[in-house]
Amino acid sequence: MVITAQTTSEVSREEEQWYSRKTCVCLKNYQNLEQGKCFSTICLNDRPPGKEKNEIFHPEHLKAHLEEYMSRFPKVRIVRTKKREGLIRTRLLGASVARGEVLTFLDSHCEANINWLPPLLDQIAQNPKTIVCPMIDVIDHNHFGYEAQAGDAMRGAFDWEMYYKRIPIPSELQGSDPSDPYESPVMAGGLFAVNRQWFWELGGYDTGLEIWGGEQFEISFKVWMCGGSMYDVPCSRVGHIYRKYVPYKVPSGTSLARNLKRVAETWMDEYTEYIYQRRPEYRHLSTGDLTSQKELRKHLKCKDFKWYMNTVAWDLPKYYPPVEPPPAAWGEIRNAASGLCIDSKHGSTGTELRLDACLKEGAERTWAHEQIFTFGWREDIRPGDPLHTRKFCFDAISQNSPITLYDCHGMKGNQHWSYRKDKSLYHLVSNGCMDCSSGDKRIFMNKCDPESETQQWIFQKVNATVLDKFNSGASS
Numbered sequence: 001m002v003i004t005a006q007t008t009s010e011v012s013r014e015e016e017q018w019y020s021r022k023t024c025v026c027l028k029n030y031q032n033l034e035q036g037k038c039f040s041t042i043c044l045n046d047r048p049p050g051k052e053k054n055e056i057f058h059p060e061h062l063k064a065h066l067e068e069y070m071s072r073f074p075k076v077r078i079v080r081t082k083k084r085e086g087l088i089r090t091r092l093l094g095a096s097v098a099r100g101e102v103l104t105f106l107d108s109h110c111e112a113n114i115n116w117l118p119p120l121l122d123q124i125a126q127n128p129k130t131i132v133c134p135m136i137d138v139i140d141h142n143h144f145g146y147e148a149q150a151g152d153a154m155r156g157a158f159d160w161e162m163y164y165k166r167i168p169i170p171s172e173l174q175g176s177d178p179s180d181p182y183e184s185p186v187m188a189g190g191l192f193a194v195n196r197q198w199f200w201e202l203g204g205y206d207t208g209l210e211i212w213g214g215e216q217f218e219i220s221f222k223v224w225m226c227g228g229s230m231y232d233v234p235c236s237r238v239g240h241i242y243r244k245y246v247p248y249k250v251p252s253g254t255s256l257a258r259n260l261k262r263v264a265e266t267w268m269d270e271y272t273e274y275i276y277q278r279r280p281e282y283r284h285l286s287t288g289d290l291t292s293q294k295e296l297r298k299h300l301k302c303k304d305f306k307w308y309m310n311t312v313a314w315d316l317p318k319y320y321p322p323v324e325p326p327p328a329a330w331g332e333i334r335n336a337a338s339g340l341c342i343d344s345k346h347g348s349t350g351t352e353l354r355l356d357a358c359l360k361e362g363a364e365r366t367w368a369h370e371q372i373f374t375f376g377w378r379e380d381i382r383p384g385d386p387l388h389t390r391k392f393c394f395d396a397i398s399q400n401s402p403i404t405l406y407d408c409h410g411m412k413g414n415q416h417w418s419y420r421k422d423k424s425l426y427h428l429v430s431n432g433c434m435d436c437s438s439g440d441k442r443i444f445m446n447k448c449d450p451e452s453e454t455q456q457w458i459f460q461k462v463n464a465t466v467l468d469k470f471n472s473g474a475s476s
């Protein structure tokens, strides 16, 4: 949706509670404010005992209704594509017929909050080569409750598999007033405002990108590297419904991976290698023709990606280092008392760790067992050898809980372990130690006891230098 005008409504705390209690909700984007009517409503009934599903009335398929309704708003023009073009090319179509000085892109499942636009326009008025993004608040897909994201204002970033990530605003970039706009390396999705002329000078979006995905990296890299900048604006707030699953099919022959590779090959220079190291399957994907993209980059005299990393995303490698720092310990983890090894059986989130007979060298890659782990630079323990860790971490919740695999959050906390000189695996937040019983092969947390052999664990390989650094607290 490309818009120049939008109805807005403030969501107060009272309304928030109302949203979570009431059964029916107006679709406010279509609300007729004058008559106080809703254009569409979605009704969510609380699940009565014995009934299987919530009842949901979808808004009618829009077509003629949309035209009839929008005829009341002379400023709104409806532009239709002839065939399915996907988000990226459809946005470009909207932008190509827009006449205003500033383009604002929002998803259709957004609700702009009160006074969302002036703080964005203000930034662009000061510097027409700035792209600005509102704070994206969360509208719950179940009950339309409205709240800020966890951590609220953060910088946009990415990891080296090109997943979008959020990182804290470093103190160097924090203004005296928390409502001051701040620089962001990458926009979250596609919610932004841009001077129309500047957008087209930048080449709009790459039309070789299919349907959805990667375009937020493209526009972000491009604006920074080609003489512009990008700011997040805390005073501008737009609610966004985060869905649980993708409710449509993507046409065959298109893939997110291909889009990402296309963006990486155009903009990321030698840094693409870090992505291929983690995603070797990307090496063989075809990106399609990149000639016009590379010409654009040359024509605009854009800086290189190294400049971008050093100047714009300089704080990113602290959270997502392109080269993983060496781990402190890896290989099998053998219990001193029983001589048995920790085994996660290729489990995922929720799997309890157990003891099992240690596998012989060379017999490691069996489907039934998984006994190779890495105690890495984030000071968490993950299945896999240092070059191929899985994204599950040893996780404990108390001094007597079992130890399970859980999705790694990389933020230490309940996944933070210390491998101490006495061979104990110490869990900092619970002040407990990893223990086990060979009889029933359980592994669990316990009060630390330096005398107990069941609490001593022997890693197959240890890098003493790195481990000393962990234990001296130098890395945290």
Ligand SMILES: [Mn+2]
Pocket (backbone or CB within 6 Å): 107, 109, 189, 240, 241
């Ligand atoms: Mn969206």
